[in-house]
Amino acid sequence: MIRINENYNKLQSSYLFSEIAKRVSTFQEANPDKALIRLGIGDVTHALPPACIDALHNAVDEMAADATFRGYGPEQGYPFLRTAIAEYDFKKNGIKIDSDEIFVSDGSKCDTGNFQELLAGDISVAVPDPVYPVYVDTNVMAGRTGANHHGRYEGLVYLPSTAENGFVPDVPAEPVDLIYLCFPNNPTGATATRDQLKEWVDYAHKNKALILFDAAYEAFITDKTLPRSIYEIDGAREVAVEFRSFSKTAGFTGTRCAFTVVPHECRAFDANGGQQLLHPLWNRRHTTKFNGVSYPVQCAAAAVYTPAGREQVNALVSGYLDNARIINESIRAQGYETAGGVNSPYVWIKTGTDSWEFFDRLLNAAGVVVTPGSGFGACGQGYIRISAFNSAENVKTAMERIKTALQ
Ligand code: PLP
Secondary structure (H helix, E strand, O other): OOOOOHHHHHOOOOHHHHHHHHHHHHHHHHOOOOOOEEOOOOOOOOOOOHHHHHHHHHHHHHHOOOOOOOOOOOOOOOHHHHHHHHHHHHHHHOOOOOHHHEEEEOOHHHHHHHHHHHOOOOOOEEEEEOOOHHHHHHHHHOOOOOOEEOOEEOOEEEEEOOOOOOOOOOOOOOOOOEEEEEOOOOOOOOOOOHHHHHHHHHHHHHOOOEEEEEOOOHHHOOOOOOOOOHHHOOOHHHHEEEEEEOHHHHOOOOOOOEEEEOOOOOEEEOOOOOEEEHHHHHHHHHHHHOOOOOHHHHHHHHHOOOHHHHHHHHHHHHHHHHHHHHHHHHHHHOOOOEEEOOOOOEEEEEOOOOHHHHHHHHHHHHOEEOEEHHHHOHHHOOEEEEEOOOOHHHHHHHHHHHHHHHO
């Protein structure tokens, strides 16, 4: 008898975005003439940088001639892209990462979701609360949790990210084996200092733990004192894997390209306490289950590192950061406490009411769609997330409308 993986039955339905969609469509049916402004889902709105488009066109032309056509490429990514990443994202910032420590993929969602496959089924797992749901759900699927009670899974260690700790979770009192961290954070927009990351790296050494560090939004860090990579912290190479994506940096959400960094020294342990390196394991997993990102897309990603590409990407990121600043200032001016909005495309707003109640208020009175914080975890209750991914014009209009609605 064919049987299912019953861990899937423990998963909560992806209530958040389906509920948002339901409420938005009810509103639109009742108000067909009202133009909605969407500052909810974290998808980018601007076109790809011209340098990436040129590279895509050229690569497509190469695919059109036998002499330059490419079939399967290296599963880990073409050397031209891995080298550019190592050079510009790491070496230029004084961080030692070699090109063969970079694994190119079609997204950080898959990478952050897939990496746990290398690890034992009975390890303890810590996740921030609020959290990017992929970290939680993939561990549920893998059977590392019990049932869900009131929005929390048995067996997971939740790390509260609250106003009290500046939305940077404290290291837990108990030892845990696997820790997910994300900075700049989705959804809170918080960033971590070097000292804060150092505490986590030290904790991982002390407890023989592993950190999965999601840096999907690192490009939004403009404050030079803040770390953009966990490898800026001494000792991180042994205890941390880093995930990066071209999605939010260069507008690749629909084009799909990302990468995972697994340093050669990064380790886990076998049942006898013997050390095992993760690089060969991830290489094995990646080459067995993944056949590489398409050649044109890798060419487009490599174009991000050309002089023109870097300038265009910086302009894109600065535009979104300007939006975040406008959102942050406008919401604060109305007396609300916020986090994020600086070095991050997300603004996290304390509503003073239930998250969904505030969501409904902004939808119905302002025609602006945001994301209720409670959808990201228990500690998100009483907050909403506003995303800066939209045009400057829409953001300004949305802030005007919100101001009127909240008065
Ligand atoms: N990590 C975080 C924290 C995200 O917010 C997102 C997307 O919203 C991703 C990863 C997914 O990135 P990608 O488009 O590369 O799959």
